Amino acid sequence: MANNATSGNGEITVAVSGLWKVFGPNADEIINSERRTATKQYLLEQTNCVMAVRDASFEVRRGEIFVIMGLSGSGKSTLIRCLLRLIEPTLGKIIINGEDICGYDDEQLMELRRHTTGMVFQYFGLFPHRNVLDNVAYGLKVRGMSKEERYVRAREVIDMVGLNGWEDYYPATLSGGMQQRVGIARALAIDPDILLMDEPFSGLDPLIRRQMQDQLIELQAQVQKTILFVTHDLDEALKLGSHIAIMKDGDIIQIGTPEEVIVSPGDAYVQKFVQDASAAKVVTANFIMEQPNILLYEWEGPKAAMHMLMTAKITHAFLVARGNRYLGLVTLERLVELFRSKGRSLKEALQTNVPTCTPDTVIEDLLPLAVSTEFPIPVVDDNGKLLGEIHNSTIILSLIQEKGAEEEEVVMNGETAIEDRGSGLDV
Amino acid sequence: MFEFPSFLHIPLAEVVDVVITWLLVHWAGFFDVVSSTVLYSLMNIERFFLWLPWFVVVGLVGAFAWWTIRRWWGVVILAGFLVVIGSFGYWEETMMTLAIIVVSVIISLSVGIPAGIVMTRSDRVQSVIKPALDAMQTMPSFVYLIPALMFFGLGKVPAVFATVIYAMPPVIRLTNVGIRQVSTDVVEAARAFGSSGRQVLFEVQLPLAIPSIMVGINQTTMMALAMVVIASMIGARGLGLEVLKSINRIEVGRGVEAGLCIVLMAIIIDRISYAIAARQDYTVKTKFQSRKKGN
Numbered sequence: 040m041a042n043n044a045t046s047g048n049g050e051i052t053v054a055v056s057g058l059w060k061v062f063g064p065n066a067d068e069i070i071n072s073e074r075r076t077a078t079k080q081y082l083l084e085q086t087n088c089v090m091a092v093r094d095a096s097f098e099v100r101r102g103e104i105f106v107i108m109g110l111s112g113s114g115k116s117t118l119i120r121c122l123l124r125l126i127e128p129t130l131g132k133i134i135i136n137g138e139d140i141c142g143y144d145d146e147q148l149m150e151l152r153r154h155t156t157g158m159v160f161q162y163f164g165l166f167p168h169r170n171v172l173d174n175v176a177y178g179l180k181v182r183g184m185s186k187e188e189r190y191v192r193a194r195e196v197i198d199m200v201g202l203n204g205w206e207d208y209y210p211a212t213l214s215g216g217m218q219q220r221v222g223i224a225r226a227l228a229i230d231p232d233i234l235l236m237d238e239p240f241s242g243l244d245p246l247i248r249r250q251m252q253d254q255l256i257e258l259q260a261q262v263q264k265t266i267l268f269v270t271h272d273l274d275e276a277l278k279l280g281s282h283i284a285i286m287k288d289g290d291i292i293q294i295g296t297p298e299e300v301i302v303s304p305g306d307a308y309v310q311k312f313v314q315d316a317s318a319a320k321v322v323t324a325n326f327i328m329e330q331p332n333i334l335l336y337e338w339e340g341p342k343a344a345m346h347m348l349m350t351a352k353i354t355h356a357f358l359v360a361r362g363n364r365y366l367g368l369v370t371l372e373r374l375v376e377l378f379r380s381k382g383r384s385l386k387e388a389l390q391t392n393v394p395t396c397t398p399d400t401v402i403e404d405l406l407p408l409a410v411s412t413e414f415p416i417p418v419v420d421d422n423g424k425l426l427g428e429i430h431n432s433t434i435i436l437s438l439i440q441e442k443g444a445e446e447e448e449v450v451m452n453g454e455t456a457i458e459d460r461g462s463g464l465d466v
Numbered sequence: 467m468f469e470f471p472s473f474l475h476i477p478l479a480e481v482v483d484v485v486i487t488w489l490l491v492h493w494a495g496f497f498d499v500v501s502s503t504v505l506y507s508l509m510n511i512e513r514f515f516l517w518l519p520w521f522v523v524v525g526l527v528g529a530f531a532w533w534t535i536r537r538w539w540g541v542v543i544l545a546g547f548l549v550v551i552g553s554f555g556y557w558e559e560t561m562m563t564l565a566i567i568v569v570s571v572i573i574s575l576s577v578g579i580p581a582g583i584v585m586t587r588s589d590r591v592q593s594v595i596k597p598a599l600d601a602m603q604t605m606p607s608f609v610y611l612i613p614a615l616m617f618f619g620l621g622k623v624p625a626v627f628a629t630v631i632y633a634m635p636p637v638i639r640l641t642n643v644g645i646r647q648v649s650t651d652v653v654e655a656a657r658a659f660g661s662s663g664r665q666v667l668f669e670v671q672l673p674l675a676i677p678s679i680m681v682g683i684n685q686t687t688m689m690a691l692a693m694v695v696i697a698s699m700i701g702a703r704g705l706g707l708e709v710l711k712s713i714n715r716i717e718v719g720r721g722v723e724a725g726l727c728i729v730l731m732a733i734i735i736d737r738i739s740y741a742i743a744a745r746q747d748y749t750v751k752t753k754f755q756s757r758k759k760g761n
Binding site for chain 2 (some may be wrong): 125152153160164167169180229
């Protein structure tokens with residue numbers, strides 16, 4: 040595997056080889072027959088068995104984030120559960136820290152789960168009858184640690200995920216993002232070697248999801264765990280993963296670094312995935328637009344308008360009517376002329392030849408507009424209302440993101456745009 | 467013309483008779499031990515209830531009502547009911563009935579809750595126990611009054627056993643349902659952190675099933691009360707016997723009084739045990755609600 044310089048020190052922590060999981064009767068029979076290569080659909084119809092994981096093999100190195108990505112039904116959640124034997128694999132080897140855990144008896148398995156691994160779940164899996172502190176301390180309690188000791192450790196971890204002050208609250212009173220932080224804290228509390236995360240952010244809304252991803256990256260820099268991360272979101276996989284395994288219908292169809300996956304997709308399926316995720320075709324104006332610094336209203340006088348632009352040190356601003364109805368652009372230059380000629384209405388200085396876009400315009404279509412004008416592109420909805428503006432630099436940044444670099448910065452821009460929109464324009 | 471063919475005779479009655487006789491002969495010692503243990507505890511509890519001065523009992527019910535219902539009119543009504551029972555002249559009978567209920571409920575719970583837990587362990591066990599529970603509840607109670615009579619003789623002990631059989635199903639069912647309703651995500655999380663089966667049960671499943679189990683306890687108690695009346699037919703003294711006597715003597719007035727006592731007692735027990743059940747459910751909510759307010 041290439042490109043391990045930045046993550047992991049090369050020591051293999053988890054090695055899976057030839058792992059199979061077939062749900063249903065006669066699972067062994069299917070694996071030992073020719074039908075083991077048949078499609079998932081065929082097997083389901085012919086044998087009533089579900090081929091959840093087929094002959095999976097991969098290695099995870101210490102300190103890296105290994106992402107398993109696939110759509111729902113691809114077997115990724117089954118795979119990660121097999122690693123802890125929460126679901127018993129039908130066949131195969133799972134070597135964790137040098138030992139094949141498939142040979143473990145119940146006692147050894149419990150020890151593994153208590154000390155070596157921690158798991159975070161999509162639907163959090165928090166204990167509703169325990170407060171945050173007791174939820175986080177649960178793994179330590181199961182180990183038999185005394186109350187004082189485990190509370191000390193739990194408070195440390197609660198602090199680490201930024202939930203101090205919430206120790207006494209019950210999970211039902213927390214937001215989704217906070218609940219998942221409790222879930223992460225609970226897994227970190229036992230200080231595991233390996234962190235298993237099963238779509239931890241999928242249940243959260245997009246804004247929180249990105250924030251949590253950033254925090255996970257920060258946290259990982261601190262704790263340096265080996266993380267196996269399951270997701271159905273390619274952007275998330277690209278952002279977090281040092282290696283990505285892409286699954287489809289139970290098969291792992293490609294394993295590689297994010298760059299490898301983007302640049303040389305393993306097959307048509309991956310290609311389609313990557314293509315779909317292409318920023319220029321997917322990301323819309325709505326997502327990257329920003330809140331204008333200054334808006335001019337049609338009833339304002341030229342002098343006031345000039346003063347505003349000059350204080351803000353900008354040379355142009357959009358003119359709007361009541362209800363933020365978009366009228367056009369006014370430049371400082373034209374304002375000065377208007378003022379000298381003793382004009383009264385800002386409308387006389389209006390420039391209406393500025394290209395506009397709708398919130399649904401994708402970046403690909405914004406490009407020609409951006410080239411044709413020196414001004415920001417106003418985002419105007421179907422009712423003629425001004426929603427925001429897009430700078431050329433933003434468009435370029437979001438295109439760089441597509442190449443796999445600088446993505447976070449653009450994401451941040453996108454976030455601020457969305458946040459501002461709620462509070463800003465409608466006054 | 468088309469009579470049911472007589473060769474299709476299933477000799478269930480004979481089999482049951484043989485089994486019962488066999489049990490009576492070979493397990494006599496066992497039934498004697500059980501019988502005397504139950505009788506001993508029952509007598510002591512009964513003696514204790516009869517020893518308590520009436521105003522103490524009324525006060526206790528009032529205090530209980532306050533603790534669980536938290537309304538002054540709740541206290542007045544429930545304690546008042548008890549005074550009404552006393553004024554009908556059935557205080558002693560009521561205390562006797564109460565003693566039988568207490569013993570029956572204790573036995574029902576100590577067998578029923580573990581049985582409910584066992585039912586959750588496998589679907590196969592559940593599919594065996596479920597029809598048995600249905601049978602326990604739908605079989606006319608007189609049918610098992612007879613064997614109870616044969617095993618334990620006349621008196622209170624067979625009454626307790628008939629009551630236990632009739633009253634136990636709800637708590638078994640609701641323990642089973644309560645545990646099965648616990649979200650699989652939560653159970654999986656507990657397992658993923660290395661909980662043993664016992665830890666999953668006691669740390670996660672049972673605490674989360676408590677509201678459901680409490681409802682089961684309430685229902686079991688109410689059914690025990692209903693059965694105690696019928697059980698008086700095999701000689702258990704108490705309110706049921708008074709009803710029976712007044713039927714035999716066609717004393718409508720006495721019958722109404724005794725019947726009313728049973729109704730009042732049922733209301734007291736139901737309200738208090740229901741309030742405890744609801745409280746269990748409520749504490750989880752209020753704990754965090756109050757904390758939230760405090761912050």
